[in-house]
Amino acid sequence: MTRSFVAAALLAFASWSHAQASTCDSAVYEDRNGNARRDAGEPAIAGIRVSNGTEIATTGKDGRFTLDASPGRTLFVIKPAGYDVPRRADGLPLFWAHTPPISAHALRYGGLRDVGTTCPSFGLRRTPTRKGDLDVLVFSDTQTKSQVDVGYYARDIVEPLRRRDGKPAADLGLTLGDVTSDDLSLYPAITAVTTRLGAPWLHVAGNHDVDPDAQVDSEALSTFRQQFGPDTFAWEEPQADFVVLDDVISQPGRKPAYVGGLRDDQFAFLAQYLPTHDARRLLVIAVHIPLFPDGGETFRTADRERLFALLKDVPRVLVLSGHGHVQRQFFHDATTGWHGASLLHEYNAGAACGAYWSGAKNADGVPDSTMADGTPNGTARLVVARDGTYRLSWQPAGVTADTGELTRAMRVHAPRVLRRGAYPAWGVFANIWMATPTQRADFRVDGGDWMPMKRVEQADPWLLAENVRDDEAPALRGYDRSPEAQPSTHLWRGALPTTLGIGAHRVEVRTFDQWQGEQRGEATYRLEDAAP
Known part of the structure; x- marks a missing residue:
């Protein structure tokens, strides 16, 4: 028996053993000091939902949960209202962990790397009850293609939104995909800028966030997931529940290279999560590609109808999407497969980068970047009241809270x-x-x-x-x-x-x-x- 044969056999056995050890039995605990590590005296928390993106488990009295943790999955806690999660060193919320993949197709930007844990525990920290409205900053398509563009993003979008008193610029932040423009190596630089705003920040995946050398849809967001966590998850606040969905179906080697749609595992997650949604809150569905038809079947009709069937009886739903680099208010009805009691509002937000950081530069050296429909580049604000009602506004780039021009419309x-x-x-x-x-x-x-x-x-x-x-x-x-x-x-x-x-x-x-x-x-x- 040769040494090479023995080595190959041992490697195969290790891989088989890793694949078989696919059940996670771990816990959710109260992270009282916020250090993302369970220390002595930190109690377990019962009744918390944890998911692997398909199944949802609920912690028992001992805080423990059991989930399939097959290699390459991302496990995450569904942050409940009244709790916060720890922050990573780069300022992003830490509510997830990847299980190590057995192997990975070599990807230019690194992909999903072995992170060294098969069965993570999750810490939550109790927060005072927020009695007022929920203030959410909504970005879409920051879409930087170089470090120069990252500088534009910092000066034109983020810096004007920073508060002089040092407090977070909002209660929550959300980017609706196309965080970058194909160069995934820019993720750390973009994150360093975004987290200056101080708010916990969530990210939707966009078509420009896929690994360009991925061979199948299942690995297309490997580098995105390494940086930002799960591509499908839920996050809850007292006023609203947010469901983030990757709706970009990659089709490597085909034309078009992607289409809007959802996977079976995402529908399984939704089918389990939606019955637990508090109907008194607004349900926000956050995607990248709009759900409405846009010059053809840009979003798969069957998937839209399947999604709408799940949402039909939810009393308050708002869809947030990006992708188009224009701004639209769309109201779904029976013509698009919606059969709810009232019209379904989809706000298709304009881009932070506007028209891809184009146009003549202003006195500060930042491109004008007005979008093709005449909307200036900028950001949106979503304000949600305790009764689930909401308000939306558009904030052109460069306008600050100190100018008193937030309502310039x-x-x-x-x-x-x-x-x-x-x-x-x-x-x-x-x-x-x-x-x-x-x-x-x-x-x-x-x-x-x-x-x-x-x-x-x-x-x-x-x-x-x-x-x-x-x-x-x-x-x-x-x-x-x-x-x-x-x-x-x-x-x-x-x-x-x-x-x-x-x-x-x-x-x-x-x-x-x-x-x-x-x-x-x-x-x-x-x-x-x-x-x-």
């Missing part, structure tokens, strides 16, 4: 000058970034009577003008030019009067936002006489 565009007496064929446009399709908008000139504006689906004229400036520039105005303007779903128009006096005229626009109340914007135009 639109860009108003008007031509600079028109001929006095001309046929009123030119309009004032209001791009109202968070508007729903049925929202009301009015305008008035020089303090006169309010007149209704009409919703139109066309390109934002401000961005069209920017496209022309790029076209006519003798040299590049930035690394990448602004995107070609495309029809916006939140644009309103009113015809400007031309029978007023010569000179400047003030145009005011008001809209009635269902979450933030009345919002206003303004612009000016001038009338001049002209001879034929």
